[in-house]
Amino acid sequence: MNLVMENISFAYNSQTEVLSDFNLTINDGEMVAIIGHNGSGKSTIAKLIIGLLKPDKGNIYVDGELLTEDTVEKVRRKVGIIFQNPDNQFVGVTVKDDIAFGLENHMIPRDEMIRRINHYAGMVNMLPYLEKNPEQLSGGQKQRVAIAGVLAMETEMIIFDEATSMLDPLGTKQINETISQLKNNQNKTLINITHNLEEAALADRIVVLSKGKIILDGTPREVFSHKDLLEANGLGVIDSIKLINEVQKYSIRRKQELVDELWKLTFEK
Ligand SMILES: Nc1ncnc2c1ncn2[C@@H]1O[C@H](COP(=O)(O)OP(=O)(O)O)[C@@H](O)[C@H]1O
Numbered sequence: 001m002n003l004v005m006e007n008i009s010f011a012y013n014s015q016t017e018v019l020s021d022f023n024l025t026i027n028d029g030e031m032v033a034i035i036g037h038n039g040s041g042k043s044t045i046a047k048l049i050i051g052l053l054k055p056d057k058g059n060i061y062v063d064g065e066l067l068t069e070d071t072v073e074k075v076r077r078k079v080g081i082i083f084q085n086p087d088n089q090f091v092g093v094t095v096k097d098d099i100a101f102g103l104e105n106h107m108i109p110r111d112e113m114i115r116r117i118n119h120y121a122g123m124v125n126m127l128p129y130l131e132k133n134p135e136q137l138s139g140g141q142k143q144r145v146a147i148a149g150v151l152a153m154e155t156e157m158i159i160f161d162e163a164t165s166m167l168d169p170l171g172t173k174q175i176n177e178t179i180s181q182l183k184n185n186q187n188k189t190l191i192n193i194t195h196n197l198e199e200a201a202l203a204d205r206i207v208v209l210s211k212g213k214i215i216l217d218g219t220p221r222e223v224f225s226h227k228d229l230l231e232a233n234g235l236g237v238i239d240s241i242k243l244i245n246e247v248q249k250y251s252i253r254r255k256q257e258l259v260d261e262l263w264k265l266t267f268e269k
């Protein structure tokens, strides 16, 4: 499923435009990381894509279909979103109810609902918790349940909006493993909005935003080679990239081979 954002302008109020003449195309099956400092417009983009916000100018096409008030319901069946704070995503008395919530709204038959709950709870390793109260779960577990709920909707595109930013390193690692599985086994189109550059490195492509503009767009290796521009935009590069930059300064034997090897290690998926 592909996504086209074409000449989008958007302002929350008349003083400041968050996006002006913004263009972004995401191809079918692509995993794109969107990075940028706080306030650069990342969540605004996510909300425009699922029709929670309406552009002042420009068009959004989801799977070739123009997003309008008439098509927004249809689009939401194709695009799932997971937000930053798992606490705000819970409604049910049990984990099972939570995963079932969206399915009930879409009147999925009961047998199919049970199949999906079990399948997707299993995928995020939450099967033993189905009867538990979501309140009793850790942040990482809550976020995995939220992901199972979105996966159960079987949308073709999933947006993660800083889905790991509230989690500890273990929780973050588990979510990233789930995202990698989605990418490798299910051919979903994925947008991962993140502050974590190591996470961004797992994507096929990284889009770097600054004040609502795309300042870099390329493979992780291409984007991370612009270390100074990233740092100027408040995005500290990860340690292995710093190491690569250090190595580049020295005249050592087989330097290029070493640098290539370090890049490979950094971006191994
Ligand atoms: N509901 C809102 N009302 C007014 N301004 C907002 C609202 N939400 C976000 N903004 C402003 O829009 C800009 C982009 O915000 P956002 O898309 O949330 O950025 P990011 O997700 O990259 O941190 C920021 O300047 C922010 O203050």
Ligand SMILES: [Mg+2]
Pocket (backbone or CB within 6 Å): 042, 043, 044, 161, 162
């Ligand atoms: Mg945000």
